[in-house]
Amino acid sequence: MTEGPNIPSAQVEGGHPKGGRLWRIMVVTVFLFLFAGFMGLGIWQVQRLAWKTALIERVDNRIHAAPVDAPAPDVTITRNDHEYLRVKATGRFRHDLETPVKAVTDLGPGWWIMTPLETDRGFTVLVNRGFVPAEMKLPESRPAAPEQAAVTGLLRLDEGHSGFMRDNDPAANNWYAREVKAILDARGVTGETASYFIDAQPTADTPADSYPRAGLTVVRFANSHLVYALTWFGLAGGSLFGMVLVLRERRRHRQNV
Template identity: 55%
Template structure:
């Protein structure tokens, strides 16, 4: 006789089966909810991609001035094409570590005093390590009034490449607008920066137009994974019921 007092052909108590069924239902519901959430994320991502593609391909608009700065929003404004006129302050450029399609090197971030009276940082583009010295690319140090067209980007505070910015040592790993402005004594600057377009600079450097506009989109795979996991508890319960039925019939 079995230890619990049931005969060899006895099945599991009804309350045990009910408990297992409830647990399986809860697990399936949880996994299913995660699958639905991933589908919702997929819809949101596709909408974001469509909106960004529309901004990138649109005609440039004036770069937001001080009155509009409080309303600048990453979700609404990032990658919007903007244009502004003014003068570069090359003496205050900052080099930020970068890895691009052209290899490793630096972004050249230069303050730009607009003809509307405010300053904005412009990522003029990429330079390789051997051309980090401005004297090695003097032709590209545009003097006088010029126009910048590019994509509005939001600040990247903190650092990057798993390394924190070190303003005191002049080592920058992210385009942190506020920190760069403070380190260079620029005073108030726009809370965003502009990634310059591919308009060639004299001498070819810095090389602009290297902004990567790409978003990962694996949500459908994740959703299918969660839905598959949602089926496992049902399969497990079905297997347990079949085994229980055999034992009762045995």
């Protein structure tokens, strides 16, 4: 029997001496790229977790702190520094300019009653006096409210529109989101106005069954960043494990050829 030529083992892979080496380099590069990407996403979620935890703690402290004077219109209001700040204001309610805004609460569907408050400090701030059921939308369906008032509540900024929320229609007086400027403009409020509104809280002498029902502000922050971080880190570890399996299977295949 005639023996074939003695081919170096390095030439068997891929038809040329460097075929096996290039294949391993490509596999390692791809899996290390995946590992780095997953680790980066995991680290980003850890950073988001720290930010969200600090935000929740900061908001919780604001909600339970002693109220401060409602910021004047010349103060720059930001979500990071002011949202859910507990504030107070005194002045005269303009009940003739109230605006009902569609609401869904733990008490069912109904309306938020948004009423301008002409403060003793010379500017107007919109106040969410609270929730009323559908049958109490009109002012005459509710007990008369005093004009002079001292309000304590949480500073809120405009609501963002979700994909399921309809756009406000000021011309038809149909309101689905609490948008300060749009509501004040529609009611013809002039002069200095605050860029935020106040979610009123009930006072100690407010009857529990009174309407508008104040104090229904929901303060809830989704915080799933730890779960996301663990998922990304798990995928990073899985990519390394996958690389080892692929290289090991390739080696086993070569040994059986």
